Amino acid sequence: xxxxxxxxxxxxxxxxxxxxxxxxxxxxxxxxxxxxxxxxxxxxxxxxxxxxxxxxxxxxxxxxxxxxxxxxxxxxxxxxxxxxxxxxxxxxxxxxxxxxxxxxxxxxxxxxxxxxxxxxxxxxxxxxxxxxxxxxxxxxxxxxxxxxxxxx
Ligand code: HEC
Numbered sequence: 776x777x778x779x780x781x782x783x784x785x786x787x788x789x790x791x792x793x794x795x796x797x798x799x800x801x802x803x804x805x806x807x808x809x810x811x812x813x814x815x816x817x818x819x820x821x822x823x824x825x826x827x828x829x830x831x832x833x834x835x836x837x838x839x840x841x842x843x844x845x846x847x848x849x850x851x852x853x854x855x856x857x858x859x860x861x862x863x864x865x866x867x868x869x870x871x872x873x874x875x876x877x878x879x880x881x882x883x884x885x886x887x888x889x890x891x892x893x894x895x896x897x898x899x900x901x902x903x904x905x906x907x908x909x910x911x912x913x914x915x916x917x918x919x920x921x922x923x924x925x926x927x
Contacts, residue, residue: 798857802866805852808844815840816908816915819893822901823908829901838890838897841911845887853879859924867924875921882918889914 796804815837821827822834858870872879889911896903 796851796854798854798862799865801852801854801857802862802868805857805868806866808847808849808852812841812844812915815844816912819897819904819908820912823905829904831898831900834904835894835898838894841890842894845890849883859927864927867927869922869924872922879918879922882914882921886911886914886918 818827818837819834822829853868853872853876855873857866858868858873859866860870889907893904893907893911896907
């Protein structure tokens with residue numbers, strides 16, 4: 776949790792702009808990061824919904840991969856000047872992210888907490904996996920509702 780807090784705090788103060796990446800590349804990397812999160816979540820969601828047979832090892836691995844992704848220094852992905860107003864057609868990240876970093880941080884913490892809880896139970900059976908995946912999915916949606924545009 777502390778790591779996530781620190782990286783989000785840095786994101787909030789990154790306006791001084793120490794990152795030399797082109798804005799388009801930042802947006803591309805951000806989307807790639809969330810693509811990976813979504814990729815693992817698709818496996819877990821498929822099992823929770825009965826579209827994929829439950830497998831303890833696969834579920835554990837996917838949960839662990841998402842946990843690993845939460846260790847990523849996401850401040851690098853939230854560089855100012857990379858919202859959908861700055862880069863129309865390239866990103867769905869709303870400008871609200873940069874005006875409400877505390878809110879993003881709150882959503883990020885709920886997400887992280889749900890990932891930790893999921894990791895505790897992912898390998899223990901479908902009955903435990905289902906609600907944990909549901910809870911995690913709710914934290915994805917909560918952030919997307921406020922900070923991700925529906926369209927490009
Ligand atoms: C703290 C906020 C936050 C949380 C939590 C979050 N996301 Fe996102 N997600 C975003 C933002 C912002 C974008 C838009 C990125 C862009 O377009 O630059 C995004 C984009 C995506 C994308 C689209 C990537 C693309 O190709 O453009 C997927 C898939 C995704 N998220 C899945 C998830 C899943 C699954 C979870 C939960 C397990 C999750 N996200 C949790 C903020 C969040």
